[in-house]
């Protein structure tokens with residue numbers, strides 16, 4: 001009797017197990033196909049539309065490279081192309097040099113106050129690029145603090161802010177933290193044994209610097225140069241605010257598309273805008289493969305030697321850089337809280353009411369919070385689940401490989417191009433796929449919050465994706481196989497093991513999505529509607545309307561929000577780490 | 587039906603143009619402990635993964651109890667597996683790790699805990715049940731992984747180099763422990779290893795593989811004493827090879843003898859000089875050069891294992907001359923030629 005019952009029970013186990021195996025496989029395939037469809041509709045189709053448009057005339061007939069020919073024969077456009085190149089080149093030279101020196105001081109010397117310097121250097125990440133422009137106006141503009149010699153106490157210094165000087169200054173501040181972060185990683189990844197070997201061979205310090213230090217960070221250097229170049233090549237915020245009559249590609253696109261409705265010219269400029277990022281992307285992919293071998297598990301971290309003269313010099317340098325950054329932020333905060341800069345410097349809250357005819361003030365700020373929160377939550381979920389599908393599912397290897405490739409493509413697409421291609425693709429009621437015309441099922445998204453959130457997610461997808469993949473790769477490849485062998489469905493292991501283990505990375509992704517959604521303007525400038533404005537856009541509008549103090553106040557609000565989110569992230573991460581101490585490897 | 591429980595028939599596996607397995611056929615009896623032994627890259631893990639269903643064979647079939655399960659998903663094959671990395675879930679305690687698979691079955695909660703504790707008791711680790719993997723030693727982690735694999739009472743057990751990450755002493759203890767548990771549960775087990783000692787001490791049956799093919803199947807005694815080919819002879823234990831031409835015929839063959847079978851004597855045998863002396867604890871490994879120009883081994887280097895006692899007794903030192911003899915019954919003969 002008992003035996004019969006037992007065998008029945010066993011049978012029922014195996015039966016449910018077999019059904020589940022089928023369901024699971026189906027689920028995994030569905031997940032991978034969902035990923036592919038997502039990329040198709042938010043990346044491939046829009047970019048394809050943009051690409052096609054650049055080779056068409058207004059009527060949509062194919063005209064080859066005529067648009068490009070027209071572009072490079074229109075003097076004003078060629079001029080702004082040259083301007084953009086000049087801005088990007090200068091920014092790259094200055095920003096990367098400063099970032100390298102700054103990172104070098106923090107990694108390779110015993111300079112005091114490292115934590116402080118580090119956080120200060122990252123501060124510009126929390127602010128929209130327009131803020132750097134606004135701060136510069138308050139310091140070096142016609143009524144600027146420096147221009148006026150600090151209320152006439154010292155002789156004023158006048159620089160020609162509106163134009164290349166202002167743009168380059170703003171871009172340097174904007175790109176500095178990005179370059180700094182890359183250099184930090186590059187300088188940290190060196191092997192002290194090389195220096196020890198060089199010392200025993202009697203190689204001079206100068207020669208060591210060139211042969212070991214520079215050569216070990218050369219990929220980081222190239223990478224940061226390319227990143228800075230393409231960021232400053234495509235930035236819209238700073239030229240908009242301090243550019244004056246100096247035209248650059250990013251502002252051109254906007255004028256062509258929004259101002260003159262020349263879509264195909266906008267698409268053409270958009271493609272040109274993509275070039276540096278595309279080159280950066282290809283170079284990065286090529287060098288990454290070589291770089292892997294540089295630091296092995298046997299590498300010994302760099303030992304900083306004693307040298308007080310070097311340390312004091314570093315301290316002076318880091319202090320100057322930090323002071324520059326802090327002064328900018330202080331200027332904006334001050335400007336936002338005094339009555340009339342620089343005549344009546346008494347404090348007031350009135351600018352924070354954000355009353356402005358154009359900016360939509362508080363509503364815009366609230367909208368931005370909604371968009372940033374939605375981007376953070378939805379973006380993190382999708383990015384992590386897709387990264388999981390690519391990294392951990394065993395089926396459809398070819399598709400997953402393609403998915404990985406698609407996941408890093410957004411790195412090469414500037415925000416402006418994303419926004420532009422979304423306008424082109426989502427606005428059309430019918431779409432054309434390889435000669436077939438079908439109605440566009442995604443047309444309904446146009447003009448909604450959803451499209452702004454989607455654009456943001458795609459814009460910041462790659463970095464979040466890499467964070468997720470790095471965390472997932474640290475988990476044993478065999479977890480999924482073990483689960484499969486003991487009959488636990490994969491989604492259960494995902495929720496019980498994978499997700500809890502990756503929680504710090506998940507939070508980091510959410511924080512990254514949020515902060516960037518708050519400050520970004522390039523993608524969303526084409527997508528917002530009159531009844532759903534965003535904070536970063538209202539800064540531009542308020543600045544346009546001459547309401548600089550409100551623009552400053554809005555910038556302060558954004559920075560404040562981002563710092564709060566960042567602090568929250570740090571606190572929560574710390575709590576999680578404490579809680580998980582037991583099962584983390586000591 | 588014959589009495590094979592797990593039947594692997596003509597398995598081929600290609601990765602692109604690379605052949606990882608080439609016509610592998612094995613019969614495994616119920617409750618047998620089988621070791622897959624072979625050099626790195628010969629396809630052991632691939633074969634194990636195919637048995638587990640984690641990889642699909644290019645050709646060939648796998649039967650369990652006569653039932654074809656070549657394309658059955660892993661979850662339905664009812665096996666337990668232990669990976670080289672153990673793959674214990676770091677955020678679950680030892681007990682939770684073992685209960686993890688049980689919970690997925692519709693077993694009452696109380697029984698889950700009972701069975702998990704039972705499995706933990708089997709590997710003698712009740713005292714670490716509430717510890718996380720990071721808090722216990724490598725050997726203990728290995729045993730937890732084993733307990734997790736057997737908690738579901740699988741039909742067979744797959745072990746992929748389960749001991750390779752442990753130090754020598756723990757390894758030796760765990761060899762006995764795994765074998766003890768396997769015998770107690772009478773569970774059919776396939777273990778992958780590239781450690782010949784492990785295979786010799788643990789297995790009922792050893793399957794020696796090389797270059798995607800099976801070289802020999804046999805008991806430890808069989809593969810050691812009568813290796814089927816020069817590869818097995820050389821891979822398991824040490825051996826001396828030399829060429830031997832047959833009398834009368836114009837044909838060359840390979841002869842071989844294990845170092846411990848060679849006798850030393852002050853008077854009888856072939857004259858040889860001690861070229862090298864290597865101390866190995868209980869024995870010495872000596873390297874001789876044959877000096878006797880009338881011998882067909884003239885000029886040949888020969889390894890000989892000699893007990894420490896004998897070395898002291900004969901006062902063997904480098905450069906000394908002594909006679910060696912190769913007992914006829916210990917000489918192995920192969921048709922293949924060995925280049926060495």
Ligand SMILES: Nc1ncnc2c1ncn2[C@@H]1O[C@H](COP(=O)(O)OP(=O)(O)OP(=O)(O)O)[C@@H](O)[C@H]1O
Pocket residue numbers: 601604606624625626627628629630631632633780
């Ligand atoms: N997914 C794969 N794609 C391509 N080649 C593979 C793949 N998996 C294994 N191989 C190749 O098949 C061969 C056999 O691999 P396998 O892992 O089975 O060897 P092994 O005998 O377990 O070796 P080791 O002792 O090093 O673990 C190797 O040459 C390996 O490079």
Ligand SMILES: [Mg+2]
Pocket residue numbers: 630631632
């Ligand atoms: Mg292996």
